[in-house]
Amino acid sequence: MVTTRKKVVIIGGGITGLAAAFRLKYLSVGKSLDISIVEAAPRLGGVIETVFSEDCLLECGPDSMLSTKPAGVRLMKELGMENQIIETCAENRRAFIAAHDCLLPMPEGFRLIAPESVAALAASPCLSVVGKLRAVCEPFVPRHAAMSNGELPDDFDESLSSFVRRRLGEETLERLAQPLFSGIYTADPENLSMRATMPQFLEYEAEFGSVVKGLREKGKAATGRQNGKAESVRYSMFVAPERGMGSLVNALEKGLKGVSIHVGKSVATLSFHSSDNQWRIESADGSVWQSDAIVMCLPAKAAAKLLSDAAPEAAQHLCQISYASSAVINFIVERENVLHPLDGFGFVVPALLKRNLLAGSFSSVKFRGRAPSHLVILRAFVGGALFPQMMELSDSEMCQRAFADLSFYLSIRSPARGRPFKEALVSRWYDSMPQYAVGHRKLVKNIEHEVSKLTGAFICGSAYEGVGIPDCIANAESTARSVFDSLFPI
Numbered sequence: 297m298v299t300t301r302k303k304v305v306i307i308g309g310g311i312t313g314l315a316a317a318f319r320l321k322y323l324s325v326g327k328s329l330d331i332s333i334v335e336a337a338p339r340l341g342g343v344i345e346t347v348f349s350e351d352c353l354l355e356c357g358p359d360s361m362l363s364t365k366p367a368g369v370r371l372m373k374e375l376g377m378e379n380q381i382i383e384t385c386a387e388n389r390r391a392f393i394a395a396h397d398c399l400l401p402m403p404e405g406f407r408l409i410a411p412e413s414v415a416a417l418a419a420s421p422c423l424s425v426v427g428k429l430r431a432v433c434e435p436f437v438p439r440h441a442a443m444s445n446g447e448l449p450d451d452f453d454e455s456l457s458s459f460v461r462r463r464l465g466e467e468t469l470e471r472l473a474q475p476l477f478s479g480i481y482t483a484d485p486e487n488l489s490m491r492a493t494m495p496q497f498l499e500y501e502a503e504f505g506s507v508v509k510g511l512r513e514k515g516k517a518a519t520g521r522q523n524g525k526a527e528s529v530r531y532s533m534f535v536a537p538e539r540g541m542g543s544l545v546n547a548l549e550k551g552l553k554g555v556s557i558h559v560g561k562s563v564a565t566l567s568f569h570s571s572d573n574q575w576r577i578e579s580a581d582g583s584v585w586q587s588d589a590i591v592m593c594l595p596a597k598a599a600a601k602l603l604s605d606a607a608p609e610a611a612q613h614l615c616q617i618s619y620a621s622s623a624v625i626n627f628i629v630e631r632e633n634v635l636h637p638l639d640g641f642g643f644v645v646p647a648l649l650k651r652n653l654l655a656g657s658f659s660s661v662k663f664r665g666r667a668p669s670h671l672v673i674l675r676a677f678v679g680g681a682l683f684p685q686m687m688e689l690s691d692s693e694m695c696q697r698a699f700a701d702l703s704f705y706l707s708i709r710s711p712a713r714g715r716p717f718k719e720a721l722v723s724r725w726y727d728s729m730p731q732y733a734v735g736h737r738k739l740v741k742n743i744e745h746e747v748s749k750l751t752g753a754f755i756c757g758s759a760y761e762g763v764g765i766p767d768c769i770a771n772a773e774s775t776a777r778s779v780f781d782s783l784f785p786i
């Protein structure tokens with residue numbers, strides 16, 4: 297009996313595409329399946345990139361992942377990287393928040409948008425007396441009318457701003473929740489969906505009538521603590537490969553022996569031929585692939601473009617997911633020139649201060665062994681949905697403005713001659729951060745529904761079920777399972 301070999305083409309070689317290929321390869325052991333990855337850029341990894349310079353490890357994109365979402369750590373273990381998983385440095389596990397003229401410690405136990413304890417918030421200098429009084433009333437603020445029966449309706453959604461304003465007041469939104477959330481989603485809080493990003497806070501409100509009560513009850517078991525104190529950010533839950541996020545990409549590439557990898561090939565058209573149930577995939581330079589299945593691991597905009605003929609309705613929905621651009625600048629600085637003790641992992645900057653930075657991170661403090669002791673790596677984040685104009689600056693102007701803010705908050709001395717930093721590496725990530733707007737979950741359901749009407753077409757990536765690396769890996773793995781089941785039905 298002759299068995300025909302099946303073919304699948306994965307479009308996009310970021311972490312989602314690589315994880316999908318790896319899982320598919322693993323699932324199809326003993327089956328006749330050819331797997332190809334087609335990636336537009338000259339390298340794999342998408343927004344993940346690690347660079348070495350001046351004996352420093354520089355992360356150009358993500359620098360860590362949450363270990364509480366198991367898919368990332370599990371994949372690293374499968375790749376034989378178990379001994380390379382490191383936690384953030386056990387000391388100084390705290391973050392700061394920028395005020396007009398200094399950095400203030402984040403209130404103890406403040407969980408992204410709400411405090412675990414109103415007493416800790418009341419003791420913090422981050423809010424005015426009026427702001428604190430409003431925030432401590434949170435347990436007495438009635439539930440949203442839609443949750444009055446103690447249940448969260450399936451179709452309920454609202455923006456981050458609306459939620460925090462309602463529960464904790466404008467000041468908590470502007471001075472704490474907005475900058476903390478911006479650090480993750482580089483988003484405009486007026487549009488960001490609570491349901492798609494932080495559904496647990498809505499659930500706390502529905503179940504307990506208060507997010508503070510909900511955090512206390514539900515968060516007890518999972519609370520990160522240092523010296524008996526609740527950490528402001530649960531840094532104990534962030535891990536990274538010792539040699540940087542790029543080593544995860546390298547390990548995946550090594551683990552993909554037998555998979556055909558084509559880099560520098562931007563897919564330009566996709567068409568389905570019902571005569572032989574085959575997809576035809578053509579790149580801008582004229583290379584052509586044929587396959588039984590395609591997996592689009594792309595930014596939503598790129599997927600929309602490719603599906604505009606085969607699935608115009610899916611393309612229309614995909615276009616509704618907007619993106620923000622941002623840049624990361626790694627500065628290598630002489631430690632002795634930084635007068636701030638760097639006794640934390642970094643700081644976030646409220647948009648209301650109208651500075652150049654979204655956030656600054658003390659990379660070589662957060663993870664040990666990333667820089668020689670006489671140097672320090674400071675990462676600056678700029679741009680995002682609220683400050684898109686920063687992306688129009690030249691590299692040198694962007695560096696100059698970002699470093700001015702770092703110098704201001706960290707009291708960095710300028711040498712009498714020459715640059716105040718040894719090196720600056722600018723990494724620009726255009727249209728790389730999907731914005732989960734209010735109604736995102738419904739939009740994703742519509743996209744999935746339209747794509748499911750196509751034979752052998754699958755879609756996954758950061759645009760749909762979560763932007764974090766473990767979310768992308770989990771989404772890739774479940775999609776790989778669906779691809780396998782469709783190609784090899786029992």
Ligand SMILES: Cc1cc2nc3c(=O)[nH]c(=O)nc-3n(C[C@H](O)[C@H](O)[C@H](O)COP(=O)(O)OP(=O)(O)OC[C@H]3O[C@@H](n4cnc5c(N)ncnc54)[C@H](O)[C@@H]3O)c2cc1C
Nearest residue numbers: 308310311312336342343358359360563757758763764765
């Ligand atoms: C600056 C930054 C910092 C971040 N920090 C963290 C962090 O610390 N921790 C964390 O968990 N998450 C972080 N994230 C989020 C996380 O890194 C991303 O959500 C995730 O890596 C996205 O992976 P992906 O494969 O879905 O998409 P991408 O990495 O965007 O990959 C998509 C790939 O598709 C390719 N492509 C596009 N069009 C085509 C085409 N037509 N043909 C072929 N290929 C194409 C692109 O070149 C790209 O390689 C960060 C994101 C950014 C931007």
